[in-house]
Amino acid sequence: MSTAWTNDYIAHLSIDCVIFGYQEKNLKVLISNYKFGHDLRGLPGGYIHKKESIDQAALRILKTCTGLDDIYLEQFRVFGEVDRISASPHKNLVRAELEKFDDKFFTTAVTEWMTSRFVCIGYYALVNIAAVDLQPGVLENALEWHDVEKLPELTHDHRHIVECAHNELRENLDKKLIGFNLLPETFTMKQVKELYEAIHGRPFARNNFQKKILDLNILDRINKIFTGAANKAPYLYKFRPKQ
Protein backbone atom coordinates (compact mmCIF):
# COMPACT_ATOMS: atom_id res chain seq x y z
CA MET A 1 0.00 0.00 0.00
CA SER A 2 2.65 2.46 0.94
CA THR A 3 4.84 1.09 -1.81
CA ALA A 4 1.97 1.83 -4.14
CA TRP A 5 1.97 5.40 -2.81
CA THR A 6 5.61 6.03 -3.60
CA ASN A 7 5.14 4.36 -6.95
CA ASP A 8 2.59 6.98 -7.92
CA TYR A 9 5.15 9.76 -7.72
CA ILE A 10 8.37 10.56 -9.51
CA ALA A 11 11.19 9.63 -7.18
CA HIS A 12 13.87 12.10 -6.16
CA LEU A 13 11.94 15.05 -7.55
CA SER A 14 9.94 17.41 -5.34
CA ILE A 15 8.24 20.77 -5.42
CA ASP A 16 8.59 23.34 -2.68
CA CYS A 17 6.29 26.35 -2.65
CA VAL A 18 7.13 29.77 -1.32
CA ILE A 19 3.65 31.19 -0.76
CA PHE A 20 3.71 34.93 -0.24
CA GLY A 21 0.97 36.88 1.45
CA TYR A 22 0.68 40.44 2.68
CA GLN A 23 -0.73 41.57 5.97
CA GLU A 24 -0.22 44.46 8.35
CA LYS A 25 2.32 46.08 6.07
CA ASN A 26 4.53 43.01 6.09
CA LEU A 27 5.38 40.48 3.44
CA LYS A 28 4.62 37.02 4.82
CA VAL A 29 5.53 33.48 3.84
CA LEU A 30 3.44 30.43 4.61
CA ILE A 31 5.40 27.95 6.71
CA SER A 32 4.58 24.40 7.77
CA ASN A 33 4.97 23.54 11.41
CA TYR A 34 5.52 19.78 11.40
CA LYS A 35 4.03 17.37 13.88
CA PHE A 36 7.39 15.73 14.31
CA GLY A 37 10.68 17.18 15.44
CA HIS A 38 11.09 19.95 17.96
CA ASP A 39 9.06 22.74 16.44
CA LEU A 40 10.54 21.80 13.10
CA ARG A 41 9.40 23.99 10.23
CA GLY A 42 9.74 24.09 6.50
CA LEU A 43 8.12 25.07 3.24
CA PRO A 44 4.92 23.47 2.07
CA GLY A 45 5.83 21.02 -0.63
CA GLY A 46 5.03 17.77 -2.26
CA TYR A 47 5.79 15.36 -5.02
CA ILE A 48 4.88 15.08 -8.66
CA HIS A 49 2.39 12.49 -9.68
CA LYS A 50 3.56 10.44 -12.64
CA LYS A 51 0.45 11.52 -14.55
CA GLU A 52 0.42 15.25 -13.86
CA SER A 53 2.47 18.18 -15.08
CA ILE A 54 4.73 20.02 -12.69
CA ASP A 55 2.42 23.05 -12.83
CA GLN A 56 -0.55 20.87 -11.96
CA ALA A 57 1.42 19.39 -9.08
CA ALA A 58 2.27 22.84 -7.75
CA LEU A 59 -1.35 23.96 -8.02
CA ARG A 60 -2.49 20.80 -6.26
CA ILE A 61 -0.05 21.40 -3.41
CA LEU A 62 -1.20 25.02 -3.15
CA LYS A 63 -4.84 24.02 -3.11
CA THR A 64 -4.15 21.44 -0.43
CA CYS A 65 -2.80 23.96 2.03
CA THR A 66 -4.69 27.14 1.11
CA GLY A 67 -7.96 25.86 -0.32
CA LEU A 68 -7.52 28.26 -3.24
CA ASP A 69 -7.88 27.38 -6.89
CA ASP A 70 -6.86 30.44 -8.84
CA ILE A 71 -3.42 31.27 -7.63
CA TYR A 72 -0.69 33.21 -9.32
CA LEU A 73 2.36 31.01 -9.33
CA GLU A 74 5.61 30.68 -11.15
CA GLN A 75 8.53 28.32 -11.09
CA PHE A 76 11.71 30.21 -10.38
CA ARG A 77 14.60 27.79 -9.93
CA VAL A 78 15.66 24.23 -9.44
CA PHE A 79 17.69 23.26 -6.39
CA GLY A 80 19.79 20.28 -7.27
CA GLU A 81 22.74 20.01 -4.92
CA VAL A 82 23.45 16.43 -3.92
CA ASP A 83 23.68 17.22 -0.23
CA ARG A 84 20.80 19.64 0.15
CA ILE A 85 19.01 17.08 2.30
CA SER A 86 21.81 14.76 3.39
CA ALA A 87 23.88 17.64 4.78
CA SER A 88 20.87 18.95 6.67
CA PRO A 89 21.05 18.57 10.45
CA HIS A 90 17.42 17.49 10.26
CA LYS A 91 17.71 14.60 7.86
CA ASN A 92 18.10 11.79 10.36
CA LEU A 93 15.72 13.44 12.77
CA VAL A 94 13.05 13.63 10.11
CA ARG A 95 13.58 10.04 9.11
CA ALA A 96 13.42 8.75 12.70
CA GLU A 97 10.36 10.81 13.51
CA LEU A 98 8.55 9.75 10.37
CA GLU A 99 9.07 6.10 11.20
CA LYS A 100 7.66 6.60 14.70
CA PHE A 101 4.77 8.52 13.26
CA ASP A 102 2.29 6.04 11.89
CA ASP A 103 3.63 2.61 11.16
CA LYS A 104 0.79 1.77 8.83
CA PHE A 105 1.96 4.28 6.31
CA PHE A 106 5.48 5.47 7.01
CA THR A 107 7.29 2.23 6.54
CA THR A 108 11.05 2.22 6.37
CA ALA A 109 10.76 2.05 2.61
CA VAL A 110 8.61 5.17 2.51
CA THR A 111 10.75 7.19 4.89
CA GLU A 112 13.84 6.19 2.98
CA TRP A 113 12.14 7.34 -0.18
CA MET A 114 11.18 10.64 1.44
CA THR A 115 14.58 11.38 2.94
CA SER A 116 16.69 10.32 -0.03
CA ARG A 117 18.37 12.76 -2.36
CA PHE A 118 15.84 15.13 -3.93
CA VAL A 119 16.01 17.61 -6.75
CA CYS A 120 13.56 20.34 -5.86
CA ILE A 121 11.66 22.62 -8.22
CA GLY A 122 10.99 25.93 -6.52
CA TYR A 123 7.69 27.70 -7.13
CA TYR A 124 6.50 30.94 -5.65
CA ALA A 125 2.88 31.94 -5.31
CA LEU A 126 1.08 35.14 -4.39
CA VAL A 127 -2.14 34.94 -2.43
CA ASN A 128 -4.59 37.24 -0.73
CA ILE A 129 -4.26 36.15 2.89
CA ALA A 130 -7.87 37.03 3.65
CA ALA A 131 -9.07 34.54 1.03
CA VAL A 132 -6.94 31.68 2.33
CA ASP A 133 -8.42 28.84 4.34
CA LEU A 134 -5.42 27.16 5.93
CA GLN A 135 -5.63 23.39 5.90
CA PRO A 136 -2.78 21.62 7.69
CA GLY A 137 -1.91 18.23 6.24
CA VAL A 138 -1.47 14.94 8.05
CA LEU A 139 2.14 15.76 8.88
CA GLU A 140 1.50 19.32 9.95
CA ASN A 141 0.53 20.78 13.30
CA ALA A 142 -0.25 24.06 11.65
CA LEU A 143 0.39 26.34 8.76
CA GLU A 144 1.71 29.68 9.88
CA TRP A 145 2.31 33.04 8.26
CA HIS A 146 5.76 34.36 9.08
CA ASP A 147 7.33 37.69 8.24
CA VAL A 148 9.80 37.14 5.46
CA GLU A 149 12.24 39.22 7.47
CA LYS A 150 11.78 37.21 10.66
CA LEU A 151 11.72 33.62 9.53
CA PRO A 152 12.15 30.91 12.13
CA GLU A 153 14.72 28.20 11.57
CA LEU A 154 13.71 26.15 8.55
CA THR A 155 14.74 22.64 7.64
CA HIS A 156 17.24 21.73 4.95
CA ASP A 157 17.93 24.60 2.53
CA HIS A 158 14.45 26.08 2.77
CA ARG A 159 15.67 29.43 4.00
CA HIS A 160 17.85 29.73 0.93
CA ILE A 161 14.88 28.80 -1.26
CA VAL A 162 12.80 31.57 0.34
CA GLU A 163 15.60 34.07 -0.30
CA CYS A 164 15.77 33.09 -3.96
CA ALA A 165 12.00 33.37 -4.29
CA HIS A 166 12.04 36.77 -2.59
CA ASN A 167 14.69 38.01 -5.03
CA GLU A 168 12.68 36.72 -7.95
CA LEU A 169 9.54 38.40 -6.64
CA ARG A 170 11.39 41.70 -6.35
CA GLU A 171 12.69 41.42 -9.90
CA ASN A 172 9.32 40.50 -11.37
CA LEU A 173 7.22 42.95 -9.37
CA ASP A 174 7.44 45.75 -11.92
CA LYS A 175 8.07 43.59 -14.94
CA LYS A 176 4.98 41.44 -14.59
CA LEU A 177 2.84 43.63 -12.33
CA ILE A 178 2.05 40.73 -10.08
CA GLY A 179 1.94 42.62 -6.81
CA PHE A 180 -1.78 43.22 -7.05
CA ASN A 181 -2.36 39.53 -6.37
CA LEU A 182 -1.38 40.31 -2.79
CA LEU A 183 -3.93 43.10 -2.31
CA PRO A 184 -7.66 42.97 -1.67
CA GLU A 185 -10.19 43.73 -4.43
CA THR A 186 -9.97 47.49 -3.87
CA PHE A 187 -7.17 49.44 -2.28
CA THR A 188 -5.71 52.89 -1.87
CA MET A 189 -2.51 54.08 -3.46
CA LYS A 190 -0.95 54.18 -0.02
CA GLN A 191 -1.58 50.47 0.36
CA VAL A 192 0.10 49.78 -2.95
CA LYS A 193 3.06 51.86 -1.89
CA GLU A 194 3.33 50.06 1.45
CA LEU A 195 3.18 46.73 -0.33
CA TYR A 196 6.03 47.70 -2.62
CA GLU A 197 7.99 48.94 0.36
CA ALA A 198 7.45 45.68 2.21
CA ILE A 199 8.64 43.65 -0.75
CA HIS A 200 11.63 45.80 -1.58
CA GLY A 201 12.48 46.65 1.99
CA ARG A 202 13.00 50.32 1.20
CA PRO A 203 10.85 53.46 1.07
CA PHE A 204 9.38 54.97 -2.09
CA ALA A 205 8.66 58.64 -2.63
CA ARG A 206 4.93 59.10 -2.35
CA ASN A 207 4.31 61.39 -5.32
CA ASN A 208 6.67 59.69 -7.74
CA PHE A 209 5.31 56.30 -6.80
CA GLN A 210 1.75 57.40 -7.46
CA LYS A 211 2.74 58.79 -10.83
CA LYS A 212 4.62 55.64 -11.77
CA ILE A 213 1.76 53.33 -10.90
CA LEU A 214 -0.96 55.49 -12.47
CA ASP A 215 1.10 55.85 -15.66
CA LEU A 216 0.94 52.08 -16.05
CA ASN A 217 -2.75 52.50 -16.90
CA ILE A 218 -3.74 49.32 -15.15
CA LEU A 219 -5.79 50.77 -12.31
CA ASP A 220 -9.31 52.15 -12.32
CA ARG A 221 -10.19 54.84 -9.84
CA ILE A 222 -13.44 53.94 -8.10
CA ASN A 223 -14.41 56.52 -5.53
CA LYS A 224 -13.20 58.29 -2.44
CA ILE A 225 -13.10 56.57 0.87
CA PHE A 226 -13.80 58.62 3.97
CA THR A 227 -11.81 57.13 6.79
CA GLY A 228 -13.00 59.61 9.37
CA ALA A 229 -9.49 60.98 9.74
CA ALA A 230 -8.94 64.71 9.62
CA ASN A 231 -7.39 64.73 6.18
CA LYS A 232 -8.13 64.49 2.50
CA ALA A 233 -9.97 61.31 1.57
CA PRO A 234 -7.91 58.94 -0.56
CA TYR A 235 -9.26 57.34 -3.72
CA LEU A 236 -9.96 53.66 -3.93
CA TYR A 237 -8.58 51.80 -6.93
CA LYS A 238 -9.10 48.42 -8.41
CA PHE A 239 -6.98 46.42 -10.81
CA ARG A 240 -8.24 46.75 -14.36
CA PRO A 241 -8.52 43.28 -15.87
CA LYS A 242 -6.68 43.12 -19.18
CA GLN A 243 -8.90 43.82 -22.16
Add this chain to the structure above:
Amino acid sequence: MSTAWTNDYIAHLSIDCVIFGYQEKNLKVLISNYKFGHDLRGLPGGYIHKKESIDQAALRILKTCTGLDDIYLEQFRVFGEVDRISASPHKNLVRAELEKFDDKFFTTAVTEWMTSRFVCIGYYALVNIAAVDLQPGVLENALEWHDVEKLPELTHDHRHIVECAHNELRENLDKKLIGFNLLPETFTMKQVKELYEAIHGRPFARNNFQKKILDLNILDRINKIFTGAANKAPYLYKFRPKQ
Protein backbone atom coordinates in the same frame (compact mmCIF):
# COMPACT_ATOMS: atom_id res chain seq x y z
CA MET B 1 24.22 -4.49 -16.66
CA SER B 2 21.88 -2.12 -18.42
CA THR B 3 19.60 -2.21 -15.41
CA ALA B 4 22.60 -1.08 -13.41
CA TRP B 5 23.03 1.79 -15.85
CA THR B 6 19.51 3.10 -15.40
CA ASN B 7 19.85 2.59 -11.65
CA ASP B 8 22.73 5.07 -11.58
CA TYR B 9 20.52 7.91 -12.75
CA ILE B 10 17.47 9.66 -11.40
CA ALA B 11 14.50 8.33 -13.34
CA HIS B 12 12.12 10.65 -15.19
CA LEU B 13 14.42 13.63 -14.83
CA SER B 14 16.64 14.84 -17.65
CA ILE B 15 18.74 17.79 -18.68
CA ASP B 16 18.64 19.32 -22.13
CA CYS B 17 21.29 21.83 -23.13
CA VAL B 18 20.85 24.69 -25.55
CA ILE B 19 24.46 25.39 -26.48
CA PHE B 20 24.84 28.71 -28.23
CA GLY B 21 27.76 29.62 -30.43
CA TYR B 22 28.45 32.50 -32.79
CA GLN B 23 29.91 32.26 -36.25
CA GLU B 24 29.67 34.19 -39.49
CA LYS B 25 27.43 36.81 -37.92
CA ASN B 26 24.83 34.22 -36.93
CA LEU B 27 23.77 32.85 -33.59
CA LYS B 28 24.07 29.06 -33.71
CA VAL B 29 22.76 26.21 -31.62
CA LEU B 30 24.45 22.85 -31.26
CA ILE B 31 22.15 20.07 -32.46
CA SER B 32 22.51 16.29 -32.24
CA ASN B 33 21.93 14.31 -35.38
CA TYR B 34 20.91 10.89 -34.10
CA LYS B 35 22.04 7.62 -35.61
CA PHE B 36 18.49 6.35 -35.52
CA GLY B 37 15.40 7.73 -37.14
CA HIS B 38 15.24 9.54 -40.45
CA ASP B 39 17.66 12.40 -39.95
CA LEU B 40 16.15 12.83 -36.51
CA ARG B 41 17.63 15.68 -34.51
CA GLY B 42 17.38 17.08 -31.04
CA LEU B 43 19.18 18.89 -28.28
CA PRO B 44 22.20 17.39 -26.56
CA GLY B 45 21.06 16.11 -23.23
CA GLY B 46 21.48 13.54 -20.57
CA TYR B 47 20.51 12.30 -17.18
CA ILE B 48 21.45 13.15 -13.65
CA HIS B 49 23.63 10.76 -11.75
CA LYS B 50 22.30 10.01 -8.30
CA LYS B 51 25.54 11.29 -6.81
CA GLU B 52 26.01 14.52 -8.72
CA SER B 53 24.37 17.92 -8.59
CA ILE B 54 22.30 19.11 -11.51
CA ASP B 55 24.96 21.70 -12.35
CA GLN B 56 27.62 19.01 -12.37
CA ALA B 57 25.42 16.90 -14.62
CA ALA B 58 24.97 19.78 -17.05
CA LEU B 59 28.71 20.47 -17.11
CA ARG B 60 29.41 16.78 -17.69
CA ILE B 61 27.00 16.69 -20.61
CA LEU B 62 28.57 19.83 -22.05
CA LYS B 63 32.06 18.45 -21.69
CA THR B 64 30.99 15.21 -23.36
CA CYS B 65 29.91 16.90 -26.55
CA THR B 66 32.19 19.95 -26.72
CA GLY B 67 35.32 18.83 -24.88
CA LEU B 68 35.24 22.10 -22.94
CA ASP B 69 35.57 22.47 -19.20
CA ASP B 70 34.98 26.10 -18.42
CA ILE B 71 31.64 26.91 -19.90
CA TYR B 72 29.21 29.62 -19.01
CA LEU B 73 25.92 27.96 -18.32
CA GLU B 74 22.69 28.65 -16.57
CA GLN B 75 19.50 26.79 -15.89
CA PHE B 76 16.56 28.71 -17.27
CA ARG B 77 13.40 26.64 -16.93
CA VAL B 78 11.89 23.27 -16.21
CA PHE B 79 9.69 21.61 -18.81
CA GLY B 80 7.27 19.36 -17.03
CA GLU B 81 4.24 18.71 -19.22
CA VAL B 82 3.09 15.12 -18.95
CA ASP B 83 2.87 14.65 -22.71
CA ARG B 84 6.02 16.43 -23.83
CA ILE B 85 7.43 13.08 -24.95
CA SER B 86 4.35 10.90 -25.22
CA ALA B 87 2.61 13.38 -27.55
CA SER B 88 5.72 13.61 -29.71
CA PRO B 89 5.41 11.99 -33.16
CA HIS B 90 8.88 10.59 -32.52
CA LYS B 91 8.30 8.74 -29.30
CA ASN B 92 7.50 5.33 -30.72
CA LEU B 93 10.02 5.76 -33.50
CA VAL B 94 12.76 6.49 -31.00
CA ARG B 95 11.81 3.54 -28.85
CA ALA B 96 11.72 1.12 -31.79
CA GLU B 97 15.01 2.38 -33.19
CA LEU B 98 16.75 2.21 -29.85
CA GLU B 99 15.76 -1.40 -29.40
CA LYS B 100 17.15 -2.30 -32.83
CA PHE B 101 20.27 -0.35 -32.08
CA ASP B 102 22.45 -2.53 -29.89
CA ASP B 103 20.75 -5.33 -28.06
CA LYS B 104 23.53 -5.68 -25.52
CA PHE B 105 22.70 -2.34 -24.05
CA PHE B 106 19.36 -1.02 -25.19
CA THR B 107 17.17 -3.67 -23.70
CA THR B 108 13.45 -3.17 -23.62
CA ALA B 109 13.79 -2.08 -20.02
CA VAL B 110 16.30 0.61 -20.92
CA THR B 111 14.38 1.94 -23.88
CA GLU B 112 11.23 2.03 -21.81
CA TRP B 113 13.13 3.95 -19.17
CA MET B 114 14.46 6.38 -21.79
CA THR B 115 11.14 7.00 -23.51
CA SER B 116 8.98 7.25 -20.43
CA ARG B 117 7.66 10.52 -19.08
CA PHE B 118 10.49 12.96 -18.33
CA VAL B 119 10.68 16.25 -16.53
CA CYS B 120 13.43 18.19 -18.23
CA ILE B 121 15.64 20.89 -16.75
CA GLY B 122 16.67 23.32 -19.46
CA TYR B 123 20.19 24.78 -19.40
CA TYR B 124 21.71 27.16 -21.85
CA ALA B 125 25.43 27.53 -22.44
CA LEU B 126 27.58 29.99 -24.36
CA VAL B 127 30.72 28.74 -26.06
CA ASN B 128 33.36 30.02 -28.40
CA ILE B 129 32.83 27.81 -31.44
CA ALA B 130 36.49 27.93 -32.40
CA ALA B 131 37.43 26.34 -29.07
CA VAL B 132 34.96 23.50 -29.35
CA ASP B 133 36.02 19.99 -30.26
CA LEU B 134 32.80 18.25 -31.25
CA GLN B 135 32.57 14.70 -29.95
CA PRO B 136 29.46 12.82 -31.10
CA GLY B 137 28.21 10.25 -28.62
CA VAL B 138 27.35 6.62 -29.22
CA LEU B 139 23.84 7.55 -30.34
CA GLU B 140 24.87 10.44 -32.54
CA ASN B 141 25.95 10.57 -36.16
CA ALA B 142 27.16 14.07 -35.69
CA LEU B 143 26.86 17.26 -33.74
CA GLU B 144 25.93 20.16 -35.96
CA TRP B 145 25.79 23.92 -35.56
CA HIS B 146 22.51 25.31 -36.85
CA ASP B 147 21.38 28.88 -37.21
CA VAL B 148 18.93 29.61 -34.44
CA GLU B 149 16.70 31.19 -37.08
CA LYS B 150 16.84 28.17 -39.39
CA LEU B 151 16.49 25.20 -37.11
CA PRO B 152 15.69 21.85 -38.66
CA GLU B 153 12.83 19.80 -37.30
CA LEU B 154 13.63 18.79 -33.74
CA THR B 155 12.22 15.94 -31.72
CA HIS B 156 9.68 16.32 -28.92
CA ASP B 157 9.40 19.90 -27.63
CA HIS B 158 13.04 20.77 -28.28
CA ARG B 159 12.21 23.62 -30.61
CA HIS B 160 10.16 25.21 -27.86
CA ILE B 161 13.03 24.71 -25.43
CA VAL B 162 15.39 26.51 -27.82
CA GLU B 163 12.96 29.40 -28.11
CA CYS B 164 12.74 29.74 -24.34
CA ALA B 165 16.53 29.65 -24.06
CA HIS B 166 16.86 32.26 -26.79
CA ASN B 167 14.45 34.56 -24.96
CA GLU B 168 16.34 34.09 -21.75
CA LEU B 169 19.64 34.83 -23.49
CA ARG B 170 18.20 38.04 -24.90
CA GLU B 171 16.97 39.14 -21.51
CA ASN B 172 20.23 38.37 -19.75
CA LEU B 173 22.55 39.71 -22.43
CA ASP B 174 22.75 43.22 -20.98
CA LYS B 175 21.94 42.30 -17.42
CA LYS B 176 24.74 39.79 -16.97
CA LEU B 177 27.08 40.81 -19.79
CA ILE B 178 27.46 37.25 -20.92
CA GLY B 179 27.72 37.91 -24.64
CA PHE B 180 31.49 38.07 -24.55
CA ASN B 181 31.59 34.34 -23.91
CA LEU B 182 30.63 33.95 -27.57
CA LEU B 183 33.46 36.08 -28.93
CA PRO B 184 37.14 35.29 -29.42
CA GLU B 185 39.81 36.63 -27.05
CA THR B 186 40.04 39.95 -28.87
CA PHE B 187 37.46 41.58 -31.06
CA THR B 188 36.42 44.84 -32.64
CA MET B 189 33.43 46.88 -31.61
CA LYS B 190 31.81 46.00 -34.90
CA GLN B 191 31.96 42.32 -33.98
CA VAL B 192 30.29 43.00 -30.64
CA LYS B 193 27.59 44.95 -32.40
CA GLU B 194 27.02 42.18 -34.94
CA LEU B 195 26.80 39.65 -32.12
CA TYR B 196 24.16 41.71 -30.34
CA GLU B 197 22.29 42.11 -33.61
CA ALA B 198 22.37 38.38 -34.23
CA ILE B 199 21.02 37.62 -30.78
CA HIS B 200 18.33 40.30 -30.78
CA GLY B 201 17.49 39.98 -34.45
CA ARG B 202 17.44 43.74 -34.95
CA PRO B 203 19.98 46.44 -35.89
CA PHE B 204 21.71 48.73 -33.40
CA ALA B 205 22.90 52.24 -34.14
CA ARG B 206 26.67 52.11 -34.53
CA ASN B 207 27.67 55.15 -32.49
CA ASN B 208 25.16 54.68 -29.70
CA PHE B 209 26.05 51.03 -29.38
CA GLN B 210 29.74 51.84 -29.06
CA LYS B 211 28.99 54.40 -26.37
CA LYS B 212 26.77 52.02 -24.46
CA ILE B 213 29.32 49.22 -24.44
CA LEU B 214 32.31 51.44 -23.63
CA ASP B 215 30.36 53.10 -20.80
CA LEU B 216 30.09 49.70 -19.15
CA ASN B 217 33.82 49.93 -18.42
CA ILE B 218 34.39 46.26 -18.98
CA LEU B 219 36.52 46.38 -22.11
CA ASP B 220 40.18 47.23 -22.51
CA ARG B 221 41.31 48.79 -25.75
CA ILE B 222 44.36 46.95 -27.02
CA ASN B 223 45.58 48.38 -30.30
CA LYS B 224 44.50 49.14 -33.81
CA ILE B 225 44.11 46.40 -36.33
CA PHE B 226 44.98 47.16 -39.94
CA THR B 227 42.71 45.08 -42.09
CA GLY B 228 44.15 46.32 -45.38
CA ALA B 229 40.86 47.95 -46.24
CA ALA B 230 40.80 51.54 -47.38
CA ASN B 231 39.39 52.95 -44.17
CA LYS B 232 40.20 53.86 -40.63
CA ALA B 233 41.67 50.98 -38.65
CA PRO B 234 39.33 49.74 -35.90
CA TYR B 235 40.52 49.16 -32.36
CA LEU B 236 40.80 45.72 -30.89
CA TYR B 237 39.27 45.17 -27.47
CA LYS B 238 39.42 42.45 -24.91
CA PHE B 239 37.14 41.67 -22.03
CA ARG B 240 38.50 43.01 -18.76
CA PRO B 241 38.43 40.27 -16.14
CA LYS B 242 36.69 41.48 -13.02
CA GLN B 243 39.07 42.89 -10.44
Add this chain to the structure above:
DNA sequence: TCAAAAGTGTTGCTAGTACACCCATGT
Protein backbone atom coordinates in the same frame (compact mmCIF):
# COMPACT_ATOMS: atom_id res chain seq x y z
C1' DT C 1 -8.25 77.85 11.56
C1' DC C 2 -5.14 74.20 11.68
C1' DA C 3 -2.70 69.78 11.25
C1' DA C 4 -2.51 65.65 8.68
C1' DA C 5 -2.64 63.14 4.62
C1' DA C 6 -3.59 63.13 -0.31
C1' DG C 7 -3.16 64.93 -4.94
C1' DT C 8 -0.53 67.37 -8.38
C1' DG C 9 3.10 70.27 -10.65
C1' DT C 10 8.11 71.73 -11.64
C1' DT C 11 12.79 71.02 -12.15
C1' DG C 12 16.88 68.56 -13.04
C1' DC C 13 19.49 64.32 -13.99
C1' DT C 14 20.45 60.41 -16.74
C1' DA C 15 19.98 56.87 -20.38
C1' DG C 16 18.82 56.10 -24.77
C1' DT C 17 18.03 57.67 -29.64
C1' DA C 18 18.75 60.29 -33.90
C1' DC C 19 21.40 63.19 -36.28
C1' DA C 20 25.71 65.07 -37.78
C1' DC C 21 30.53 65.60 -38.33
C1' DC C 22 35.41 64.48 -38.38
C1' DC C 23 39.36 61.17 -38.94
C1' DA C 24 42.30 57.50 -40.71
C1' DT C 25 43.33 54.43 -44.47
C1' DG C 26 44.55 52.35 -49.12
C1' DT C 27 43.56 52.92 -53.93
Add this chain to the structure above:
DNA sequence: ACATGGGTGTACTAGCAACACTTTTGA
Protein backbone atom coordinates in the same frame (compact mmCIF):
# COMPACT_ATOMS: atom_id res chain seq x y z
C1' DA D 1 41.67 63.33 -53.81
C1' DC D 2 38.30 60.36 -52.41
C1' DA D 3 35.43 56.65 -51.06
C1' DT D 4 34.90 53.76 -47.13
C1' DG D 5 34.29 52.65 -42.60
C1' DG D 6 35.50 53.99 -37.72
C1' DG D 7 35.41 57.28 -33.83
C1' DT D 8 33.20 60.95 -31.52
C1' DG D 9 30.12 65.02 -30.32
C1' DT D 10 25.52 67.35 -29.93
C1' DA D 11 20.64 67.74 -29.44
C1' DC D 12 16.26 65.70 -28.38
C1' DT D 13 13.39 62.64 -25.62
C1' DA D 14 11.53 59.66 -21.90
C1' DG D 15 11.79 58.06 -17.33
C1' DC D 16 12.90 58.79 -12.73
C1' DA D 17 14.09 61.36 -8.43
C1' DA D 18 13.91 65.53 -5.45
C1' DC D 19 11.68 69.39 -4.41
C1' DA D 20 7.62 72.29 -3.66
C1' DC D 21 2.91 73.59 -3.57
C1' DT D 22 -2.16 73.00 -3.26
C1' DT D 23 -6.40 70.59 -1.74
C1' DT D 24 -9.38 68.13 1.24
C1' DT D 25 -10.88 66.56 5.64
C1' DG D 26 -12.47 66.54 10.64
C1' DA D 27 -11.47 68.51 15.00
